[in-house]
Amino acid sequence: MTKSDIFIGGGALALIALGAGCSQETTAQPAGEQTSSTASAFERYVDDQGNISLPQNITTDWAHMGSWAVAKDGGVEGIHNVYAPKGDIEYFNVNGDFADGAIIVKEVRAARGAAHTTGDAHWAEDIQVWFIMVKDAEGRFADNPLWGDGWGWALYEGKDPTKQVATDYKKDCLGCHIPAKDTDWTYVYGYPALGADVAQYAPQDQAAASAAAAAMTTMAAEASGDAMAGEEVFARCASCHSLTPDQHSIGPSLAGVAGRKAGSAEGYNYSPAMAGSDVAWSAETLDAHLADVPGFIPGNRMATFFPAGVQDPEERANVVAYLMEAGQ
Ligand code: HEC
Numbered sequence: 443m444t445k446s447d448i449f450i451g452g453g454a455l456a457l458i459a460l461g462a463g464c465s466q467e468t469t470a471q472p473a474g475e476q477t478s479s480t481a482s483a484f485e486r487y488v489d490d491q492g493n494i495s496l497p498q499n500i501t502t503d504w505a506h507m508g509s510w511a512v513a514k515d516g517g518v519e520g521i522h523n524v525y526a527p528k529g530d531i532e533y534f535n536v537n538g539d540f541a542d543g544a545i546i547v548k549e550v551r552a553a554r555g556a557a558h559t560t561g562d563a564h565w566a567e568d569i570q571v572w573f574i575m576v577k578d579a580e581g582r583f584a585d586n587p588l589w590g591d592g593w594g595w596a597l598y599e600g601k602d603p604t605k606q607v608a609t610d611y612k613k614d615c616l617g618c619h620i621p622a623k624d625t626d627w628t629y630v631y632g633y634p635a636l637g638a639d640v641a642q643y644a645p646q647d648q649a650a651a652s653a654a655a656a657a658m659t660t661m662a663a664e665a666s667g668d669a670m671a672g673e674e675v676f677a678r679c680a681s682c683h684s685l686t687p688d689q690h691s692i693g694p695s696l697a698g699v700a701g702r703k704a705g706s707a708e709g710y711n712y713s714p715a716m717a718g719s720d721v722a723w724s725a726e727t728l729d730a731h732l733a734d735v736p737g738f739i740p741g742n743r744m745a746t747f748f749p750a751g752v753q754d755p756e757e758r759a760n761v762v763a764y765l766m767e768a769g770q
């Protein structure tokens with residue numbers, strides 16, 4: 443993708459691009475929505491401290507970039523709809539990159555399925571969370587832990603849309619976006635609205651890729667002891683869980699998890715389900731939780747973020763062994 447040179451001149455360039463692209467319909471839009479100019483986007487959704495607010499007009503005024511259906515057990519577990527202001531999408535179509543100030547929102551909805559005249563069709567239910575990214579080509583908020591790597595990062599939960607809950611994008615977000623690093627940390631190939639060119643970034647051979655990943659994990663498991671292999675599996679947990687006492691992020695710190703009652707780490711705001719559960723964490727209960735995240739403690743919030751858990755029994759045993767040691 444082309445990089446920051448296109449940002450020189452910022453807003454003016456975005457306006458020219460729009461004028462050339464689609465004069466007709468955009469003139470009817472409110473000015474702030476159609477331009478991707480730095481000033482308008484930052485004024486609307488970002489305050490001078492770098493706090494990102496949850497846009498209120500997403501589904502009515504913005505354009506739908508694309509959707510993800512997240513599969514589980516042969517069904518659809520969740521539907522992720524991704525939106526951006528029309529001007530930001532048009533800018534990308536002309537320039538092949540997101541404009542400074544561009545904003546992308548992903549809403550995560552639970553899905554339900556039933557037999558329909560089309561087949562086993564799933565539909566989206568209530569919003570669980572909104573993930574937000576705001577393009578920052580100038581490194582504006584160097585001291586704010588929610589800004590970096592060219593973006594501002596934010597997270598709102600459906601149960602309280604007034605409260606931004608992410609604390610540190612490096613812990614809460616970045617780990618999971620590493621596969622999309624080369625496309626400016628965004629999974630662009632999932633968004634048909636961005637034009638035909640983005641398809642080239644799609645994972646090429648899925649079967650080969652997952653076989654390679656499986657082989658790597660098996661090798662790791664064979665080459666080393668359980669807990670050591672478990673440390674590698676724990677990399678999947680680390681975007682949400684630290685092993686440093688009291689250092690909570692999306693999930694609670696797992697320091698001292700072995701033996702403690704579920705939902706009892708000081709200073710972390712648990713779901714009522716986890717806080718009220720009488721499970722105590724042992725090798726057995728950890729295994730059961732990771733095998734069936736939505737089911738073992740129904741209503742717990744990890745089911746929103748990481749419903750898949752760890753399905754491979756060997757990987758699960760390894761990460762549990764690691765937690766029983768490292769998480770003491
Ligand atoms: C569990 C892994 C994971 C975590 C944690 C995560 N993301 Fe993502 N994110 C993804 C994946 C994978 C996609 C695209 C596919 C999907 O939605 O299933 C995505 C898509 C997005 C999108 C839509 C644009 C894009 O990049 O494709 C936004 C916006 C986003 N994430 C923001 C965030 C923010 C902000 C955080 C932290 C508060 C975060 N994400 C944390 C994995 C993650």
Ligand code: HEC
Pocket residue numbers: 675676678679680681682683692693694695696699703704705706707711712713714715716717723728731732741742743744747748751752761765
């Ligand atoms: C994308 C975020 C995310 C990922 C990845 C994730 N978790 Fe969680 N986890 C959470 C959240 C959020 C909670 C809090 C649940 C609640 O309050 O209902 C949680 C809670 C837990 C708890 C309960 C802790 C306590 O204090 O009672 C354990 C144990 C746990 N996770 C283990 C893991 C393990 C092991 C992995 C990796 C295999 C993992 N999690 C991956 C988000 C995540």
